[in-house]
Amino acid sequence: MHELTSTRANHLIDPSLHVWEWQIPVYLFLGGLVAGMMVISGYFLLSGRQKRTRCACFMLPSLSLILLSLGMFALFLDLEHKLYFWRLYTTFEILSPMSWGSWILMLVYPAILANLLLRLPAPLQVAFPRLQELSDQLVGHPMFVKWVGAVNMVLGGLLGVYTGILISTLAARPLWNSALLGPIFLLSGMSAAAAFVHMIAREAEERELLAKADNGFLMTELIFIALFVGGMATSTQVHQQAAGLLLGGPYTAVFWVFVVGLGIVFPLVIQLLAVNHKIQHTPVAPILVMLGGLLLRFVIVSAGQMSHWTGN
């Protein structure tokens, strides 16, 4: 036998860590989604696609601003010392991923705003004619447009990876302690963003392009998830125990059925049929992809908190 009896019963800590609830998965999902939208809209700018009047890229900056702000609000709700949130911006802690993330977000907002400025939404055009004049001037500089595209792609990539690195550096929780979480969250964010743009795209050719891109993201994400689980299951004892949460443990069904099955494999099959013109494009696959991405964060955040180091 090996039995531990503790007198500790601290709130949020015992019997197992549960410090992060719905706010953090929602923030990680929205952060990843916006990261993906930045990469996609950046690519559209770089490839000159924004010259098309019906390009979905025009909707992405304003949607990104709204979704990112919602994510930040969820993060704010999670803070226990809310009135001190500004302390994040009084220092830069080089070893803290959260500090990196805070400052990356400070750069992300201006990058999205610069993107927004290239094609102001109609209400803003009417309300701020001076801004429209500035927008017209900026669009006349192709290099500026390409720079905005490149910066959005780079910052989007950083934001997407950060959402995974944020928790993967917390080595005390073995399930999170994998360098693959960064790429998995980035791919999941890219995939959710491609699904979202696929859903709102007005041109058939654009829908096709996004569905094909999403299929690539989903297939790569599947490979990375297999590597993540396989790596964890063949690592040290504590990592094997952590993998057990997804392989026979309490998160097995929700992870394999809803995250992997209905969130990745099933929409991938639908979209493969759609891009091969066997069936019509419908919102079913994109909606499943986005729900799967959200659920992935819920499972990883929750299961990770259950995983812990055990002494012998």
Add this chain to the structure above:
Amino acid sequence: MARFGMVIDTTKCVACMDCVVACKTENEVPEGLCRDWIVQEVKGAFPELQMEIRSERCNHCDNPPCVDCCPTGASHVEPLGLTVQVTGDVCIGCKACLASCPYDARYIHPEGYADKCTFCMHRVVEGLEPACVAVCPTRCMYFGDLDDPNSQVSRLIRSRKGHTLLPEAGTKPRIHFLT
């Protein structure tokens, strides 16, 4: 510069919880929370059983993940004794430090900031022992400078068998348990 640490003789500890009560009283730890606690570990198969009783708390690690992950610098290593401390009005309550600690030694104070054992530095600067050490009726707890080879804690670590908690986590904890 001193590097404070603690040695706890598990063969003398009787789990009376005086250390827990002393800490709560000295540091006005809110109801329902604790900075130190008692763990009773039983191993083996009857009748070959081994029991170890430990008074546990923040390990003031040499490689503290709670300090590395803190986005505001609220969790920091104090120059005096190289102990790990939290500045309450710099902490935003993000709870990353709680998640980063393999010993689950931290909690959120009802006022919103992360809190934990301070090694009673307010007493130590006045030449007193931490409250838990001072009240221990079996004198099983020792506090001192681990970098001073002549300190009682250094001599005990050299002369007795013992262990730290989860050394494989790589945090280099500074509380040694004698067995």
